[in-house]
Amino acid sequence: MPESSRKFWLLLNANRWLVAAGIAGGVFLALAIIGHLHPTGTPALFSQADPIETLFQGLLTSIITGVTLVLTLSQLVLSQEQGPVGDQRERMEGAMAFRKDVEDVIEEPVSPAQPSAFLRSLVKLTKRHTDALQDAIADIDDDNLNDQVAAFTENVKRNADAVQSNLEGSQFGEFDVVFSALNYNYSWKLYAARRIRAENKDVLTEEAHHAFDELINALELFGPAREHFKTLYFQWALIDLSRTMLYASIPALLTAVAGVVYLEPALFPETVFGVRTLVVVVSAGVAVSLLPFAFLLSYILRIVTVTKRTLSIGPFILRETDRSRDLDWGEPEAKSGESEGSATRVGNADVGRSLGPSGVLVAEIESITSSNSNPGGSSSTAIRISGYHRMSYPLTR
Numbered sequence: 001m002p003e004s005s006r007k008f009w010l011l012l013n014a015n016r017w018l019v020a021a022g023i024a025g026g027v028f029l030a031l032a033i034i035g036h037l038h039p040t041g042t043p044a045l046f047s048q049a050d051p052i053e054t055l056f057q058g059l060l061t062s063i064i065t066g067v068t069l070v071l072t073l074s075q076l077v078l079s080q081e082q083g084p085v086g087d088q089r090e091r092m093e094g095a096m097a098f099r100k101d102v103e104d105v106i107e108e109p110v111s112p113a114q115p116s117a118f119l120r121s122l123v124k125l126t127k128r129h130t131d132a133l134q135d136a137i138a139d140i141d142d143d144n145l146n147d148q149v150a151a152f153t154e155n156v157k158r159n160a161d162a163v164q165s166n167l168e169g170s171q172f173g174e175f176d177v178v179f180s181a182l183n184y185n186y187s188w189k190l191y192a193a194r195r196i197r198a199e200n201k202d203v204l205t206e207e208a209h210h211a212f213d214e215l216i217n218a219l220e221l222f223g224p225a226r227e228h229f230k231t232l233y234f235q236w237a238l239i240d241l242s243r244t245m246l247y248a249s250i251p252a253l254l255t256a257v258a259g260v261v262y263l264e265p266a267l268f269p270e271t272v273f274g275v276r277t278l279v280v281v282v283s284a285g286v287a288v289s290l291l292p293f294a295f296l297l298s299y300i301l302r303i304v305t306v307t308k309r310t311l312s313i314g315p316f317i318l319r320e321t322d323r324s325r326d327l328d329w330g331e332p333e334a335k336s337g338e339s340e341g342s343a344t345r346v347g348n349a350d351v352g353r354s355l356g357p358s359g360v361l362v363a364e365i366e367s368i369t370s371s372n373s374n375p376g377g378s379s380s381t382a383i384r385i386s387g388y389h390r391m392s393y394p395l396t397r
Helices: 005-013 016-037 042-047 051-081 085-106 115-136 143-167 175-183 186-199 206-261 277-289 291-309
Strands: 342-346 349-355 361-368 378-385 389-396
Touching: 005 175, 005 291, 016 206, 016 277, 016 291, 051 206, 051 277, 051 291, 085 115, 085 206, 115 143, 115 175, 115 206, 143 175, 143 186, 175 206, 175 291, 186 206, 206 277, 206 291, 277 291
Parallel strands: none
Antiparallel strands: 342 349, 349 361, 361 378, 378 389
16 A cells, blocks of 8 residues: 555554544543643533533433434345345356456366455466566567566566465455455556557567466456455454444443433542543543444444545555556646646747656657647647657647
8 A cells, every 4th residue: 555554553453442442532532631731620621510410411312313324224235135036146157257267267176265365376377477478578579578587577566466465365354355455456467468469469479469368357357356356355344333332322321311210420539540530431431332333433444444545446546645656648737726736938838847756857848839829729739648659639729
């Protein structure tokens, strides 16, 4: 994962119970600090009205309503797995057909049953096909093609080795399987393989064309497999969330009821480490009452993060971090109001150089106004990207 390791440890890797405990602990500390530093003072604050009873009454209502609503929605999502025998048979036939396709390409009589082993077999397959691709283009005398394929295959092998290592011994239900699948950026690999093949189709031999086709077919199988296991994990996580919220709702309800019925400010005149005991008790009661929602937040953070990172299927790159820096065709996404490169004017030619994040020249754009422009103000623009190809299109001013 290219983004902040601490951020992704919190959103994805961290134990959901620890995240929920951290959220509840943060609520407790925040309320304790605010109560201790409040200028009115705890005795005067709680003697003016009955805020404690009102607070826990609201929490009691929220717990009952919120837990019931979340459990209902979870069961609604899970109920989609139920259906008549005809629907179940179609699902079974689809799953078996996909497994048969995988068995054909991995050249095994039976594909692995465990999700981690199944994904690992597909990753091994792509690595094997990259070796075949290198062998297929070894005799082609084209420096451009050789450089592109060398960078591409090196990236695929390095990523495949890391993912295979992470998948080794992983059990479904643990997030490690989905996390490892996320780390295999097959979308960029699929796009890169198709583009290299298209740009060099005139120099590729029949053997090289076949090697590219085999690699692309293997990458195309990884996408549906990852999406299938991701969906199964989401259902697994929703079941865990429902069960955990039920467990957490029991102490939360007891605490809220005790706060309404039994909690009296006069029972806690002492202080603990300089903080009035009443502030500590109320803060702890609120934190325990919010435990179901802390668990809900911790699970939803992981689910929405995974969903955001896997919105597309196939060779669509939605995020810059999905791109491999080993192969850069000079396609940085322009941002409004930003200019990362420089532009100069030479005669009637506007030359712009776009710099990538590492400061390396990745694209050069020339806009040359024709001296014989038509009355509509059309001119031609030529784009040369990293010296690999050239294309022209009309530019209307």
